[in-house]
Amino acid sequence: MTDDSDTDRDASTPPRDDPTARREADARLRTDGGAERSSDGGGASPANTDSNGEDLLEAYRQKKQEDVDEDGEAEKRRQRELRKAKNGESIIVDFVANFVAGGDATFDPVKGRVLMSERRLILATSQTKTVVPVTSIFDIAVGQVPPEVEEFFDYTVMVGYIVGNRRRTTVIGGDRETIEKFSLLLFRAALNGSTTLVKHPAKVGxxxxxxxxxxTGLHLDYESVVFPGNDVLGEGDDPFEIDLASVIFFEVIERTIDDEKRLVLSVQHVENGQTVTSEISMGSRRKMNILGRYLRLIYHWIKSDVRDVEVEEETLEVLVGLYSTGPEMDIASLLDLDDDELDHRLGELFDDNLITDEELPCDLTPQGRFVVNEEIEDVNV
Structure with missing residues (x-):
C-alpha cells in the first residue's frame, strides 16, 4: 500500500506547565475517547465529505436543541450519551476555537466549532464549513505556531491534509491543555487499529x-504504544507495548521489505533493565510520518518535564528501588533507610512529580520512569 506523503519533519514542543493535566477531563472538549480505527486510502471526494459533514453537523444541532429542551436527570443522562450522526458516526470531539481553515491565503483566523468523528474533522462557522477526512491527514504538528498566525495564537496544532492532489493545512489555536488533549485524540483517530509489521526485539543491547x-494491530495511549497481538487477524501472538518513558532513541530508516522500499521506525527503549530495539513498519508512509510525529511529541513532553529536575543520589536510589521492586517489597530495609529518611526521600520524589503518591504504595510517573531509564542506560554504557 502506498501513500501520498513521505515527509517526517521534526517537531519542537515547549515544556508542559502541568504534566498531569493532559490526562484530566476538559469540560470544554467533550469526548468519549473512543476513536479506535481508521482506514487508509487518501482523501474522500468533496461531494461525499460535504454530505456526511452535514449529517454530523445536524446531529450536533439536534443534540444542542435536546439539551435546551430538557432538564433535570434526563438532561444529565443525555449529556452522557454518545451523540451520533444519521450514518452512525460518533462525535468524539466538540469545542470552540479560533482557526485558519484550508490554507486560507489571508491567514485571518475565525471563531467556530471544532467537531471530530472517527472518520472526519469539521471546522464550522455560521458561514463556512471545512471537512477533513481523517484518512487524508498526512501531518500533525503540535506546539508550532506558524509565523503567519503567531500574532493571533499562543498554542496551536497544524494539520496537513490532501484535497484531490493538493496539500492543504489548517491551524487550530487555543489554550495549551485543550489543544494538546484534542491533538492526542486526533493522533488516535489517525492511527488506532492500523495493521503494523513489528520485529520485537530486533536487538537486545x-x-x-x-x-x-x-x-499486529496498534493502539496509542498517552504513556505507551500498544501492539495488542493478532486476535483480529486470526493469530495468537502475545501483545507487547513500548513504554514511551523508556525510549532512549528512535529514528526512521528505509528498508526493503517484500521487494518494496518502506519506512521503518527503529525504537531503542529500556525493557527489564536492558536496552531493546524494536522495529515498526506500516505500508502507509503517511501513517509512518504521523507515528513518528507522535513518538517525537510525547518524548519531548516527558523529557521537558524533567529537564530542570535534579535528583540527589540517595533519592535516585529510592526511585530505582521503587522501579525495580514490587509494592510488596520493603524498600526501607532493602536500602537500609529508617522510616523518617524514606518519608523524606518519597516527599522529594513526589514534589518533583516522579512518583504518584508521597506514601507507599506508589507508582512511578512517566517522568519518573524516564529518569530511571536514563540512569539504567548510563550504567549499561
Whole structure:
C-alpha cells in the first residue's frame, strides 16, 4: 500500500506547565475517547465529505436543541450519551476555537466549532464549513505556531491534509491543555487499529536477534504504544507495548521489505533493565510520518518535564528501588533507610512529580520512569 506523503519533519514542543493535566477531563472538549480505527486510502471526494459533514453537523444541532429542551436527570443522562450522526458516526470531539481553515491565503483566523468523528474533522462557522477526512491527514504538528498566525495564537496544532492532489493545512489555536488533549485524540483517530509489521526485539543491547516479523494491530495511549497481538487477524501472538518513558532513541530508516522500499521506525527503549530495539513498519508512509510525529511529541513532553529536575543520589536510589521492586517489597530495609529518611526521600520524589503518591504504595510517573531509564542506560554504557 502506498501513500501520498513521505515527509517526517521534526517537531519542537515547549515544556508542559502541568504534566498531569493532559490526562484530566476538559469540560470544554467533550469526548468519549473512543476513536479506535481508521482506514487508509487518501482523501474522500468533496461531494461525499460535504454530505456526511452535514449529517454530523445536524446531529450536533439536534443534540444542542435536546439539551435546551430538557432538564433535570434526563438532561444529565443525555449529556452522557454518545451523540451520533444519521450514518452512525460518533462525535468524539466538540469545542470552540479560533482557526485558519484550508490554507486560507489571508491567514485571518475565525471563531467556530471544532467537531471530530472517527472518520472526519469539521471546522464550522455560521458561514463556512471545512471537512477533513481523517484518512487524508498526512501531518500533525503540535506546539508550532506558524509565523503567519503567531500574532493571533499562543498554542496551536497544524494539520496537513490532501484535497484531490493538493496539500492543504489548517491551524487550530487555543489554550495549551485543550489543544494538546484534542491533538492526542486526533493522533488516535489517525492511527488506532492500523495493521503494523513489528520485529520485537530486533536487538537486545548490541546483539542482533533473529526474531521474525509479525503482523499486529496498534493502539496509542498517552504513556505507551500498544501492539495488542493478532486476535483480529486470526493469530495468537502475545501483545507487547513500548513504554514511551523508556525510549532512549528512535529514528526512521528505509528498508526493503517484500521487494518494496518502506519506512521503518527503529525504537531503542529500556525493557527489564536492558536496552531493546524494536522495529515498526506500516505500508502507509503517511501513517509512518504521523507515528513518528507522535513518538517525537510525547518524548519531548516527558523529557521537558524533567529537564530542570535534579535528583540527589540517595533519592535516585529510592526511585530505582521503587522501579525495580514490587509494592510488596520493603524498600526501607532493602536500602537500609529508617522510616523518617524514606518519608523524606518519597516527599522529594513526589514534589518533583516522579512518583504518584508521597506514601507507599506508589507508582512511578512517566517522568519518573524516564529518569530511571536514563540512569539504567548510563550504567549499561
Amino acid at each position: 548490541g546483539r542482533v536477534m533473529d526474531t521474525p516479523k509479525r503482523k
